[in-house]
Amino acid sequence: MRITKLVTRTLRDDPPEAETASHRLMLRAGLIQQVAAGVYAYLPLAWRALLKIEQIVREEMDAAGSQELRMPALQPLELWEQTGRAAAFGDNMFSLEDRRGRPLALAPTHEEVVTNIVKGNVQSYRDLPVILYQMQTKFRDEPRPRAGLVRVREFTMKDAYSFDADDAGLDNSYQAMAQAYRNVFRRCSIPVVMAEADSGAIGGKDSHEFLLPTGAGEDTIITCPGCGYAANAEKAEGLYPVQETPEPLPLEAVSTPGVKTIAGLAEFLGVPESQTLKAVFYAADGEVVFVTIRGDLEVNEVKLKNALHCNDLRLADDDEVAAAGLVAGSASAIGITGLRRIADPSISGGGNFVVGANQADTHYRNANYPRDFDADLIADIALAQPGQRCVRCETALESTRGVEVGHIFKLGTFFSEALGANYLDADGRQQPVTMGCYGIGVSRVLAAAIEQNHDDNGIIFPPPIAPYQVYLVGLNMSDAGVAEAAGDLYDRLWAAGIETLFDDREDAAAGVKFNDADLIGLPLRLVVSPRNLRQGMVEARRRTAPDAAMIALDDVVDAARAMLAVP
RNA sequence: CGGGGUGUAGCGCAGUGGCUAGCGCGCCACGUUCGGGACGUGGAGGUCGGUGGUUCGAAUCCACUCACCCCGACCA
The missing domain is CATH 3.30.930.10 (Bira Bifunctional Protein; Domain 2)
Structure with missing residues (x-):
């Protein structure tokens, strides 16, 4: 294919909308x-x-x-x-x-x-x-x-x-x-x-x-x-530290003015986040469900969706939460009725958790499952995170x-x-x-x-999927000798079965052609120019190589085949 | 669907109420150049996303609408 006939144009600058x-x-x-x-x-x-x-x-x-x-x-x-x-x-x-x-x-x-x-x-x-x-x-x-x-x-x-x-x-x-x-x-x-x-x-x-x-x-x-x-x-799945189960203490309400988050709650009461239980509300196919997990863990929504066998899962919106009688920031499984309650197994290890009280600015200390609250379904819904340990070998996950x-x-x-x-x-x-x-x-x-095969100058096509194997540059194509030698080489390459893209533009400067060659990123670049031609040579450079090799004009097809065969 | 942003020439952009809407790249013609994004001269190319409104006058102000991009929930 000759570039002058190819329906494609390269862009000088990066398109602003493209991030990757x-x-x-x-x-x-x-x-x-x-x-x-x-x-x-x-x-x-x-x-x-x-x-x-x-x-x-x-x-x-x-x-x-x-x-x-x-x-x-x-x-x-x-x-x-x-x-x-x-x-x-x-x-x-x-x-x-x-x-x-x-x-x-x-x-x-x-x-x-x-x-x-x-x-x-x-x-x-x-x-x-x-x-x-x-x-x-x-x-x-x-x-x-x-x-x-x-x-x-x-x-x-x-x-x-x-x-x-x-x-x-x-x-x-x-x-x-x-x-x-x-x-x-x-x-x-x-x-x-x-x-x-x-x-x-x-x-x-x-x-x-x-x-x-x-x-x-x-x-x-x-x-x-x-x-x-x-x-x-x-x-x-990841392993997270499980506390020993302490002697259950009596449930005790505690005032927590302005506390809305797990981090805030843990800090306010001076307990680790793993000593709290988090309550999250989802709409599963439109039904509000109540989800509880240990405070230091996150809900894996895919696991939750599977556990609920629902098609659509999203966080419940404010209206749905209010309609269900839940108090965001102080919600708890204790005393919840009329909603499906899903809990992660992490709530059963340890004990004497801090939970919400379903009243604004109030939480309970010493909540214990199943003494103080129940769940309709216990299922692994925890998001594995780096730093947790591997379930097989206990190495830290990445x-x-x-x-x-x-x-x-x-x-x-x-x-x-x-x-x-x-x-x-x-x-x-x-x-x-x-x-x-x-x-x-x-x-x-x-x-x-x-994404995997590129550098600052452009694509580096892996040869098996490159659109062409060779980018043939004719430099100074208005020079009759160059035009003839490059055109002849182009024909010989195709005759040998080497797919070649021929940059036959007369009006493009050398730099334009070299930059386009790097940008398109075909595996092998060949250059025919007056300078090379005077020595009877063609320059050959693999896209991944730092330097070019000089090849006698008559040997180029064989040399190109050999260079392309190297993995 | 929530949040943020952009629509003006093929591409990238400028233009905050006033005359014929500009600039760079690209494109066409001629000439000079010719090894890492050359130069000169002359040209072509625009429903300013759309609809409605305000106004003597709208790319510019208002309303509605459409499209596209980016961040989050989905998939190969």
Whole structure:
């Protein structure tokens, strides 16, 4: 491709709206163009890179025994109502009506459709296992798109679905997919962490995310340097110090004027925060629930959502709190009626806690569970935090941010039961198939690869996903000798199968071309110029190398191939 | 959805009630340049996000509205 024909322009300056490196560089290098919030056009350079990423994914999926198919993005909403996921996705699902007023959805994922396909094509245990996958455009009406291709509303996803006879089969499929994922991300130069993850409201047992650790990420990963434990903070568990249970003392009201926070309460009464209990109120699908946890811990809203089996969870607003008869700042589980009460197990270790009294400016000392208050549900709802200890090896946990590029789930039989995808086992009995699902955000992989592989001058494309392998610069293209030699070299490179982008601009200064070469970040830069030509040479520099090498004009194609082969 | 911000030429911005709305980059023509973002001369390009209002007069003031960005709750 000749630059003079390429529909892309590079930007001299950083776009002001772009905060993260990948967003900034993709805009500057002319890879993407925004069409709406969270909706981007992939310009030719990005598209070539995406096709390469897709091909890598395809090769690894095929090698893992999966077969590619293609399902529709446009689906009847009714299908989503059969599994209850229309409600679970809620406003995150784009929906529309056809001309007859029939409700349709733009699919955010494909479990329903793929399960129906398997239902119609798999009858016997002899047909299992099966793994199907597709490259597909997904639509999700995200509340807040951000960071270029990191979080968008229309994106390319590779989604795969496994169907097995039982849990042992699912384990095999899951392991095969996990290995395929490691291969994909290694080939794309994205050093991922595989972390335990929340499986969501529907999800079954195990779930893992593949995350690129980077400050630009949206997820928090809790890791253990001792044993290698890694988990999304949504899922992670941590050990916190548990006090000995003291002799229970009588409940005692104490005046606490103006005290509204745990920190203020602990300071006012001269007790550690771990000697207090925190009360938080949430609206779970509109129902106000009362949540109690030890004062020094934080509520993990994902764990809470799972414990409550609700679709929508948010902090209750002031009106809801007041309507429920709660006194913010001095609320307590003591004497609460008419509300569901959820408590973290941390309330049962230790004792003689300071709690609210449901009266303004008043708290109780010496509250003890279950003597003084009760809960309808005790569940782990604590947010793991760095500094807490690993549940396996008791090393202090660490925390880092990450971009999620892949996610795998063991789904179990939720979908097959809801949609009647059964098979006949060897004993002639009907059984629901056991499913897993596996997603890679293909367009996000491109963003992550750039986030990981760049410097101050621009992108450093990993060769396997670079849109072209060579950036060929013709310096002083109005010089007939240069134009001829560079054009000839361009033809020879393509003839040798080396994908080359040819900067054939006549009017651009050397500096412009070099800066664009660095910005776009192809693996190898070749320079044909009057100066080099007088010596019969071409200059070659890898994007990652500090210095250039001089290559005889006749040897350039072989030399380029050799330089590109070096990992 | 809560909080903060921005909409003026392809891109980045200036313009607080007054004449023909400016600047830089980019673009077109010609000429000079030619190894890390050159220079000269001449040009093209604008419903000032939209609607309504105030006013002799609105990019500028008011109301409503739309879009987009950033920070938080969601996901690949």
